[in-house]
Amino acid sequence: MDTSQRVEGPRVGVVRERNDGERRVALVPKIVASLTGKGVNVVIESGAGLGALIPDKLYTDAGATVGDPWSADVVVKVAPPSDAEIGKLSTGQTLIGFCAPHNADNKIEVLKSAGVRAFAVEAIPRISRAQVMDALSSQASVAGYKAVLLAASESTRFFPMLTTAAGTVKPANVLILGVGVAGLQALATAKRLGGRPTGYDVRPEVADQVRSVGARWLDLGIDATGEGGYARQLTAEERAQQQQALEDAIKGFDVVITTALVPGRPAPQLVTAAAVEGMKPGSVIVDMAGETGGNCALTEPGKTVVKHGVTIASPLNLPATMPEHASELYAKNVAELIELMLVDGKLAPDFSDQVLADSCVTSRSELKVAPGGKH
Numbered sequence: 001m002d003t004s005q006r007v008e009g010p011r012v013g014v015v016r017e018r019n020d021g022e023r024r025v026a027l028v029p030k031i032v033a034s035l036t037g038k039g040v041n042v043v044i045e046s047g048a049g050l051g052a053l054i055p056d057k058l059y060t061d062a063g064a065t066v067g068d069p070w071s072a073d074v075v076v077k078v079a080p081p082s083d084a085e086i087g088k089l090s091t092g093q094t095l096i097g098f099c100a101p102h103n104a105d106n107k108i109e110v111l112k113s114a115g116v117r118a119f120a121v122e123a124i125p126r127i128s129r130a131q132v133m134d135a136l137s138s139q140a141s142v143a144g145y146k147a148v149l150l151a152a153s154e155s156t157r158f159f160p161m162l163t164t165a166a167g168t169v170k171p172a173n174v175l176i177l178g179v180g181v182a183g184l185q186a187l188a189t190a191k192r193l194g195g196r197p198t199g200y201d202v203r204p205e206v207a208d209q210v211r212s213v214g215a216r217w218l219d220l221g222i223d224a225t226g227e228g229g230y231a232r233q234l235t236a237e238e239r240a241q242q243q244q245a246l247e248d249a250i251k252g253f254d255v256v257i258t259t260a261l262v263p264g265r266p267a268p269q270l271v272t273a274a275a276v277e278g279m280k281p282g283s284v285i286v287d288m289a290g291e292t293g294g295n296c297a298l299t300e301p302g303k304t305v306v307k308h309g310v311t312i313a314s315p316l317n318l319p320a321t322m323p324e325h326a327s328e329l330y331a332k333n334v335a336e337l338i339e340l341m342l343v344d345g346k347l348a349p350d351f352s353d354q355v356l357a358d359s360c361v362t363s364r365s366e367l368k369v370a371p372g373g374k375h
Contacts, residue, residue, distance in 0.1 A: 008041075008345075009038070009039035009040050009041060009342075009346065009347075010040055010041070010072075010073040010074060010347040011040075011041045011043060011072040011073045011074070012027075012035065012040055012041070012042050012072055012074045012075075012076060012338060013042075013043050013044075013045070013069025013070060013071070013072030014026050014027045014032075014042065014043070014048050014064075014076055015045050015069045015070065015075060015076070015077045015085070016045045016046070016047050017048075017051065017077060017078050017079055018082075018085075021317055021320055022051070022078060022079050022320050023051030023052055023320045023321075024051065024052060024078045024323045025052050025054065025327045026048075026076040026077050026078050026096075026097065026327075026330065026334055027042065027044075027076060027331045027334060027335070028052070028054060028327050028328050028331045029054065029058040029059050029062035029064075030062070030328070031328075031331040031334075031335045032059055032062040032063060034335060035338065036062070036063035038339065038342070040338070040342075041065075042059075042065070043065050043067045043068065043069050043072055044060075044064045044066050044067075045066075045067075045068070046066050048069075049327075051320075051323050052324050052326075052327040053324060070089060072093070073094060073347055074093070074094045074095075074096060074341075075089065075093060075094070076095075076097060076334050078330065080097070080098050080100040080106070080107060081095065081097070081099075081107055081111070082107075086107060086110050086111060086114055087114075089114055089116045090114075090115070090116075091114065091115030091116070092115060092117075093116050093117070094116070094117045094119065094341075094347070095111065095116050095118040095119070096118075096119045096121070096334055096338070097120075097121060097334075098120065098122060099111075099118055099120035099121075099123075099361055100120075100122070101120050101122060101123060101361050103264075108362060111361075116362065117360060117362055118360070118361055118362045119356070119359045119360050120359055120361045121133070121136070121334070122135075123359040124136075124337070124355060124358065124359045125354055125355060125358045127355070130355045132332065132336045133333050133334075133336045133340070134333060135329075135330055135333040137181045138330060138332075138333055139326060139330060140180065140181040141181050141182065141185045141329075142318065142319040142322050142325065143288060143318035143319050144181065144183060144184070144186040144288075145185050145322075146319075146322055147186055147257050147259075147286045147288055147315075147318060148174075148189040148190050148193065148257065149189070150286055150313055150318075151190075151255045151257060151284045151313075152193060152255075154284045154286075154304070154313055155172065155254065155255060155282070155283075155284045155311075157172055157254055158171075158172065159172045159190070159194045159195040160172075160193060160194020160195065161194065171194055171195055171196045172195040172254040172255055173195070173196050173252065173253045173254050173255070174190040174195040174196065174197045174253065174254065174255040174256075174257070175197075175198050175199075175218065175249070175253040175257070176197060176198070176259065177201075177246075177256065177260060177270050177295065178201055178259035178260040178295075179199045179200070179209060182259045182288060183199060183201070183257075183259045184199075184209060184213060186257050186259065187199050187210060187213050188213040188214070188215075190215075190255075190257075191213060195255070196216070197214070197216070198215060198216045198218050198253070199215050199217060199218065200217075200218040200220065200246070200249075202222050202223070202234065202242070203223070204223050218249060220241075220242060220246065220249070221245070222234070222238055222241060222242050233262070239268075243269075243272060246270060246271070246275065247272050247274055250271060250278070250279065251275065251279055253279070254282075254283050255283065255284045255285075255286075256271060256279075256283075256284070256285045257285075257286045258270055258271060258286070258287050258288060258295035259288045259289065260289060260295050261289050265292070267289035267290075267293045267294055267295050268295060269294075269295060269296070270295040270296070271285060271287075271295055271296040271297065271298075272297050273297045276296065276297070276307055276308055276310050277308045279308070279310050280309075281308075281309030281310065282309065282310075282311075283309075284310070284312075285310060285311070285313070286314075286315070287299045287312065287313070287314040288314075288315075290314030290315070290316055296314075299312055299314045300312070300314060301314050301316065302314060337359070340353065340355060340356065341356065
């Protein structure tokens with residue numbers, strides 16, 4: 001691509017992620033080519049795409065240059081910035097990425113003090129036209145898929161029904177707790193693998209979504225539908241009722257995958273120690289909420305352990321284990337947000353736009369963040 005005739009526009013810098021285990025990259029070559037075609041100048045930190053198996057040459061072929069991304073008008077990344085990374089930014093720059101605004105150790109005030117305008121992809125509002133920018137959904141879909149593959153790998157049993165000369169093997173019974181994006185993807189993946197998936201959520205209106213992917217619905221008689229269709233916090237009585245009903249139900253499943261998150265709070269406990277003890281030896285639990293403590297009482301975040309003969313896996317950052325497609329999806333989300341900020345080829349975000357107003361966490365006194373990673 002001839003970059004000498006490129007229209008002058010904002011510079012977008014793509015940094016190399018340095019968090020342990022983070023293999024994603026914020027932009028991929030196909031998206032770089034699209035942005036450069038709109039007059040955006042993209043600079044890539046050398047090696048930024050290597051974790052996702054993308055060499056620098058593919059970026060330069062797409063129109064990017066290799067250089068210092070931290071001096072760009074807009075810096076894009078995946079993982080929340082560290083203090084050292086914020087120290088590389090200057091007043092007036094824009095940062096786009098996950099910012100963990102509800103985590104106790106978030107860097108929002110540090111970014112504000114540095115004069116950086118930060119857009120948190122977690123804070124993009126749940127409205128129809130913002131779906132193409134919804135990084136929580138795109139990454140949750142990757143995580144839900146990979147969680148089922150992990151469960152199948154850890155299981156001592158087949159997922160599908162097999163009829164052989166030696167007899168018939170029954171399909172695995174798989175329970176998915178939490179029917180957001182990750183949960184629906186997990187249900188669909190378990191079905192494709194030949195298992196018998198069942199979904200549960202405290203919002204009974206999602207039962208039709210569960211059935212739409214060929215899964216069964218577990219009805220425990222609890223309705224915790226909250227504002228905007230999200231689950232509200234259960235009362236103490238409802239929590240006790242849910243816990244007992246779930247404890248009884250879980251014992252009949254070969255695989256349990258948990259996806260329940262509450263922004264800014266520890267993950268709700270859905271699988272008790274008694275429920276684990278009641279499962280058949282060889283059963284598997286994949287706890288996707290390990291980063292906020294886990295949904296299972298016996299979870300050890302970031303580890304795979306065996307308790308009462310049951311394997312309990314709590315992987316952290318599952319999307320990063322599928323960096324190629326996770327990066328492609330994330331890059332599309334980021335590019336759409338960047339393009340929303342462009343006016344006549346210049347960076348001029350209009351804060352009367354709900355998407356930009358809600359997601360700019362350094363200009364808000366009160367954060368509005370999409371709940372729970374939509375797991």
